[in-house]
Amino acid sequence: DAGITQSPRHKVTETGTPVTLRCHQTENHRYMYWYRQDPGHGLRLIHYSYGVKDTDKGEVSDGYSVSRSKTEDFLLTLESATSSQTSVYFCAIRASGAHSGANVLTFGAGSRLTVL
């Protein structure tokens, strides 16, 4: 168990409202990620973090912001949710060298967000 907790697991909200998803890890990993999963697209990277207050954009970062004030928490914020942001959001941590020297990503259980 990689000790990754996502909250909330399910959320329904209305267009224009702010939403924050939380990812919490218990193993002090440096790298954390937020992906979204949509049918036909696989997983697409939104933002990632390589340390406290160190973040970078991914492929689909528009409309999202992130913050990492503590090693264990990585927050994803939708400032004003839109229907196109209806998706399943996955948080991941990178366990460096965990498998034959590979930097394997381990995922949380996912957060299903519906924007009406």
Next chain:
Amino acid sequence: AQKITQTQPGMFVQEKEAVTLDCTYDTSDPSYGLFWYKQPSSGEMIFLIYQGSYDQQNATEGRYSLNFQKARKSANLVISASQLGDSAMYFCAVPPGSARQLTFGSGTQLTVLP
């Protein structure tokens, strides 16, 4: 931009038979290898197998093995002796020129028939 291609949106295989799931990638830097993940209907993402770019032999993990053809930029997942529990979505993923992140293909939905 990094591109991962999984050309088989859906595949069917009879229980106990072998199946090959295709993956090709387009990367300017192949240094960081390739990963396969499984996503069952319950939704979790499960790491299956990793192939190092400079590994001399194809990776194997139990019933999973990779057919890695570096010159063709392909790393196909082979599942031997399919089981009903293998029914899932399978994703290949490659670091896009940096070990910091992974880019995923669009996935292949595998259904194992009894």
